[in-house]
Structure formats: structure tokens, C-alpha cells
Amino acid sequence: MPVLARWIEAAGIPTVVVTMMPAVAQERKAPRIVGVEFPFGLAFGMPGDAVMHRQVLELSLRVLAGAGSFGTRIDLDIEWPVPLRDAYKAWQPKEPSPIVRKLLSTLARERSTPS
């Protein structure tokens, strides 16, 4: 997503990336970044919480229009209103994704191979 933002930006259209991994978006050189400490899949916040969606979108638009230079990152100070243990489980798919299954089996093989 940060790379896609870079390509769109390079074509002359300003972008902002709203992300739960702002440190990664910085490493990948996204032009403007809004960080949210939310579970994956929920960039704009809790289901049913229109006030939270609005806070995230409005900040994103302010950063889009008002950031003065490349690499601007503003983090939104909203605490996820669900206990970490529950939220951590809730965002994950019911079955691990194909790439995660592959990585886990690679890790397991490495662990079982004597070095």
C-alpha cells in the first residue's frame, strides 16, 4: 500500500496512507502517513462507531491537505476499546492465510533440523 501511494503520488496526485503499521509505511517511504493503533482490517475504527470513523477520516484529510513535506507522519491518539487479548484474536482469519501456513511450516522445519 505505501508503494501504491508512492506511484500515485509520483503521477502528481497527493496521497495519505492510513495504517496500523505507520513504522512500516515510513520505512517504505510513503509520502504522508496517519498511524492508528487498531487491529488489522479496521483502519477507520470499531464497527458501528461512526464518531471514531469520522475522527480517523478527518485527521487523514487534514494530513493529506496540510502536511508540509515528504514523510509527514501523524499518529491518532485513540486507544482500542477492546482488551488486547480479545482484539488480537478477533482480527485474525479463522484459518491461517496460505503464506502464513507456508512460513510456519518453514519455521517448524528449521527448528527440527539440527544445526
Added chain:
Amino acid sequence: MIVDSYRFLPRSFRPLYEGRGPFPGEEAPVWAPFEKRLAASRIALLTSAGIYVKSSQASFDVEREQREPEWGDPSWRSIPSNVEAADLEVAHLHISHDDIRSDPEVALPLRTLDELVSERLIGSATAEHLSVMGYQDRSLEGWRTDTAPQLIAWLRERQVDGVVLAPA
């Protein structure tokens, strides 16, 4: 307050993301100044949550991803801003679909953006918004040569002044 980028990520995945740096050829700054006032600007949204319109669009190809774990569908959909929430579906193997199905605004805030138009915080929103299936890191080439130019042409045709991108 500084966001912890790894708070919800399983600890064993952290090295896959942290300290990897930019992609080759993507190190230099890119910058398009936002020159208009927000109240005179047209805004588009772009989600990578794999959202599509059930009644009229094909799903993203998750079956091929099951067979080829390092592949991700590089196609894209345009989502009408007045679509019924119940007509949106999610095709993404990396996240739970339950919350997005129950309230698509969490990934693609169509209603929230319309509200900001009616309050004149922004000038207008595009009549459709963009959806991709965000698993792109391992197959950037198709994105660079095909998907991105198509998305950029789509944005230019609609005279978009700025894009809010949200990864899944």
C-alpha cells in the same frame, strides 16, 4: 502518543516487516503538493481489504492464492459510493471478514466521506471508490506495469485532487 506498529501482530511475524527498508528503486522521496483548499477538492478512497460488490462483481481470486501462497490477485474494483452495505463482500485471506461485513465503514468509509462533503469540509467525493486486495508485497511487478497505471488513469479521469489509502 506514538502508535505501536506491532501491537496486534503475532510476535513471530514482526521480523517480516520491521527493518526491511524501502523496496528496490523506491528509496527517493516522492511529493505532489496539495495546492487546493480541502473545501474545493475532490477526494477518492482506496481500500486494500478485498471488498467487492456481491450482486455485480466477481470476487478477488483467493483460490489461486490458496494454491500459490506468494501470489496475490492484482485486479481492482470500483465501488459505487451509494452501494448498499449489505451488497458488499470481502475476499481477503489475511484478516477476519466479520467486522467489515458488519460495518464496511471500518475499511471503506463511504458514508463518513459523504457526511464530510455535506458539511463542506471537502468539496466532493468521487461517485465510486477503489478496492484492491492488498497482498502485493511479493508480486510488485504486475502492480507496477498494469494495476497502478490503470488506477492512476481512473483517478485522473475523475480529476481527483487527493486519495486516502487504507490497507487491510
